[in-house]
Every structure is written in C-alpha cells, then in structure tokens.
Amino acid sequence: AQSVTQLGSHVSVSEGALVLLRCNYSSSVPPYLFWYVQYPNQGLQLLLKYTTGATLVKGINGFEAEFKKSETSFHLTKPSAHMSDAAEYFCAVSDYGGATNKLIFGTGTLLAVQP
Amino acid sequence: EPEVTQTPSHQVTQMGQEVILRCVPISNHLYFYWYRQILGQKVEFLVSFYNNEISEKSEIFDDQFSVERPDGSNFTLKIRSTKLEDSAMYFCASKFAREETQYFGPGTRLLVL
Numbered sequence: 001a002q003s004v005t006q007l008g009s010h011v012s013v014s015e016g017a018l019v020l021l022r023c024n025y026s027s028s029v030p031p032y033l034f035w036y037v038q039y040p041n042q043g044l045q046l047l048l049k050y051t052t053g054a055t056l057v058k059g060i061n062g063f064e065a066e067f068k069k070s071e072t073s074f075h076l077t078k079p080s081a082h083m084s085d086a087a088e089y090f091c092a093v094s095d096y097g098g099a100t101n102k103l104i105f106g107t108g109t110l111l112a113v114q115p
Numbered sequence: 116e117p118e119v120t121q122t123p124s125h126q127v128t129q130m131g132q133e134v135i136l137r138c139v140p141i142s143n144h145l146y147f148y149w150y151r152q153i154l155g156q157k158v159e160f161l162v163s164f165y166n167n168e169i170s171e172k173s174e175i176f177d178d179q180f181s182v183e184r185p186d187g188s189n190f191t192l193k194i195r196s197t198k199l200e201d202s203a204m205y206f207c208a209s210k211f212a213r214e215e216t217q218y219f220g221p222g223t224r225l226l227v228l
Contacts (some may be wrong), residue, residue: 034216043206043221044158090158100146100163100170103208103217107157 002027002093006106014114019063019078021109023091026072032094033074034103035065039087047089050074061085086113117141119220121207127226128197136192136223138207147190148208148217149182151175158206164190197227 007022025031035047048059055067061084065076074091088110092103120139128134140147149161162172164182181193190209194201204224208217 036219044208044219046216046218049216092158100148100165102148102160102163102171103150103158104160105158 002031002095002104004091004093004104004106006091006109008109009107010110010112012112012114013081015083016080019076019081019085019111021076021089021091021111023065023074023076023106024072025074025091025093027093032101033065033067034092034094035059035063035074035076036090036092036105037087038090038108044090047076081111081113083113083115086111119207119209119218121205121220121223123223124221125224125226127228130199130227131196134194134197134225136194136205136207136225138190138192138209138220139188140190140207140209141211141218142188144209144211144218146170146210146212146217147182147184149192150206150208150219151203152206152222153200153203161192161205197225199227201225202227 003026005024033050036044037047038044047063048057050057050067058064063078065074067074088108090108091106094101095104122137147164150158152158160173162176163170179195183191204222206222207220210217
C-alpha cells in the first residue's frame, strides 16, 4: 500500500528565501505523486504532479519538485518565497491498489512567510 | 476553465439530523470522489464512484453514508444521522480517466452540534 510522509508540520521562511517542503513516499509500484496547496478557507489546488518522464517537474507559482526514486522523495521547492505563498501544502500519492487511484495524502505542511 | 463546485459552502446541523452535500463535477469527468478533512488533520479518502456505482470506500464510509449521482451533473453525499465527529470539511473531486489528475471543489464545511 502507498503512503506519504511530510516532515515538518510547520515551516517558516523569510520573504525572498528558499522554500523547501519535504515529502517522502512509500510505494511498491512506480508512483504518481502530487503537490496540492490549500489557501485559508479554500479548497485544494493542484500545484504540480509527477507521473512519468522528466523527474524535475515545474508547477504553478514558481514551484517545482524533483522525483528521486533512490531517496523515495518528492520535495517541493521555490527559489524565492513570496508572502502570497503562505498556505498549507499537501503531498499525495495515487493509490494503485484501489479501483480508482484514490489519493493518499500526507499530513500537510503549513508554510508561513515572514516579511 | 471548468471547475468542480460544491454547495453549500457551510452547513450547521444538529446531531442526529440528515445532511446532503452536493457537488457538480466537471462535465466530462467519469470518476468522482469524496474526501474529508477534520480540522487540523490530513485529507482522508471516503469513497469513489464510477459507472454509477461505488468503486471503493474507506472504513470511515459506514452505513450512515451514501452517495448518489441522481442526474447527469450532480454527485451527492448523504449522512443519515450526523454525529459530532462528522464535523469536517468535505471535498468533492472528479477526474476524466483513471490515470488523470483529480480536481477538487472548494469544500463544504459541516458543523454538527
């Protein structure tokens, strides 16, 4: 069965600093991996996804993530944080064991951006 | 851009009452999901629906829960007799094909008193 671990429930960075949000996965088959963002009082918005092919994936709002099979990781990065990036970020893996590839989410990382 | 919509955005109900949460998935999507997020916790899968039947359900989705696609556009989640612990944000999601990305609605925040 697939699972996701997000290290760090809270991350705080200064505006302009590098953002690094960590995600490790467990999967017995090649995973499909996702990052979703949730702004306060809003739904889940897809930031980026990895399915196959290029291991460095670029998403919206300047975010990118790199799939590293050897490390079973899919960390999310952004070179320069902006105040508007403050939100909760969820890493997810698609569950191949189920009938409809439901998503299995990590516990989330709340990103705070300090001025 | 097409989007998943959900109504109501907020619902307050008394324990033991029935609630129906409504979702309109993206029009050409074939797979439908409900997830929930208890305050401060992670998003959890409840149920998936494909070809007019439940494809998969979690342990959370007990006999108190049901889903329906009554027409070609709506997808509903019914909780027959709400409990305090049903208080959560409920998200609907849909996708076109099994391998594709799920798109989420904005959620319904349910509060059971």
